[in-house]
Every structure is written in C-alpha cells, then in structure tokens.
Amino acid sequence: MRHDSVPGPGDAPAAGGGAARAWSDGTLATYRAALRAFVARRVADPHEVDDLVQEACARLMSSVREREVETPQAYLFRIAANLIADRHRRNLPTVPLAEEHHPAVAAEQEERRRAADVRAALADALAELSPRVRDVFVLRRFEERSTGEIARDLGISPRMVQKHLTKATAHLYRRLHHLMERGA
Known part of the structure; x- marks a missing residue:
C-alpha cells in the first residue's frame, strides 16, 4: 500500500484493503479505548499508559504505511505488549538476592569430591x-x-x-x- 493511500480516521474503507478497515468509522478510537484498558492493567503510572498507547498507535500507523496489515487490532495489541515488555526490561530495578537465594559457596557434593581427590593424592x-x-x-x-x-x-x-x-x-x-x- 502506498503512503498517499493510507486512510485516516473516519475515511471510507479502500477496496480490498484489510488495513484500511482499521481506520473506517472511527475504529481507531475504539481500538484506542480497548488498548488503553489493556495497557492500564499492566502499567501502574497513568502517564506511562498514555505514552505507551500513543507509541503503539504511531507504530501501527507507520506499519500500515509500509505494508498491508491484515489484523490491525491484533497487531496493535502485539505492539503494545512488546512496548510494555521493553519498558519493564529497561526499568527493572536490580534487587540483591536474599541470603537464602544464594547458592552455597561450597556445596556438599563439591566437598565430597575434593575430599576424595585429597585421599587419592x-x-x-x-x-x-x-x-x-x-x-x-x-x-x-x-x-x-x-x-x-x-x-x-x-x-x-x-x-x-x-x-x-x-x-x-x-x-x-x-x-x-x-x-x-x-x-x-
């Protein structure tokens, strides 16, 4: 699909264009509301929710300009899920493990192996x-x-x-x- 033929919100569907259906009759607004609810369940900060929704919509629009997207709603939600995952990966605090989660410095099996090596030597x-x-x-x-x-x-x-x-x-x-x- 060419850049100049990308439909905008409220445009009539183009003949045979699956991506064009995403924009007809205000469906982008419907997608946005469902997407916002989807993101809000996964992200606590409301400002971050709005940013992620806006970024997902912008990426969908960019993708639609480059190629035909057969299921724009599913694609939009996949974009949002990936953005959330990326954001979480970048913002994960490093928390030191509690002492009980550290592996033992000298495990019993290792000690038995060393003792056997010393006996043999x-x-x-x-x-x-x-x-x-x-x-x-x-x-x-x-x-x-x-x-x-x-x-x-x-x-x-x-x-x-x-x-x-x-x-x-x-x-x-x-x-x-x-x-x-x-x-x-």
Whole structure:
C-alpha cells in the first residue's frame, strides 16, 4: 500500500484493503479505548499508559504505511505488549538476592569430591615413599602411636623414627601443597 493511500480516521474503507478497515468509522478510537484498558492493567503510572498507547498507535500507523496489515487490532495489541515488555526490561530495578537465594559457596557434593581427590593424592604420594618411611608415617599420623612405641615395634631408634617422619612429611608437603592452597 502506498503512503498517499493510507486512510485516516473516519475515511471510507479502500477496496480490498484489510488495513484500511482499521481506520473506517472511527475504529481507531475504539481500538484506542480497548488498548488503553489493556495497557492500564499492566502499567501502574497513568502517564506511562498514555505514552505507551500513543507509541503503539504511531507504530501501527507507520506499519500500515509500509505494508498491508491484515489484523490491525491484533497487531496493535502485539505492539503494545512488546512496548510494555521493553519498558519493564529497561526499568527493572536490580534487587540483591536474599541470603537464602544464594547458592552455597561450597556445596556438599563439591566437598565430597575434593575430599576424595585429597585421599587419592595422599594415597599416591604415600605409595611413592619407601616401605619403612611409609610405615613410620602411617603408625604415627593415622594410628596415633608414640615415637617410642614405633621405635620399639620396628626395632629402630626413636631418632630414626623422627628422621623418617621428617622425610615423609617433606615429601607429602611437596606433593600435596597445591591441594592445601585451594582449601581442599
């Protein structure tokens, strides 16, 4: 449809023009009243309602100038709905989430995975130690035996127990320090 053939309010319908029917017999005024009610149910500020209705009508008129619109009322309401959605998106205040809506910093599943990773890394690092050094470390740290008990049971001096513990601890620290830095 050409620009100069766009009917205005109150114009008679053009032959075969679906868009022209939108303007005949004051139907634009009818659309405006229904559109205003539609927008007013969705927008609280009455000045904003009027602005949105005016913008929707202007966009419909612009569209009708460019192409034929078969269902102008439905198209007008779609325009208005899109304008309302755009306005809400632009005006949405950013509200910080309440504490209960924040995801947990360290979820139980993540903690279990980290613990399993540390256990596996510890087992690998212990396997790299000589059998005697590993036995001394396990007896002291996991079975909580005293240095004297370990020395007596293994037939070595308490001083040698301390040397084995120092060697094991240094090795484990070198192998596992990256896990301690992550908080695992």
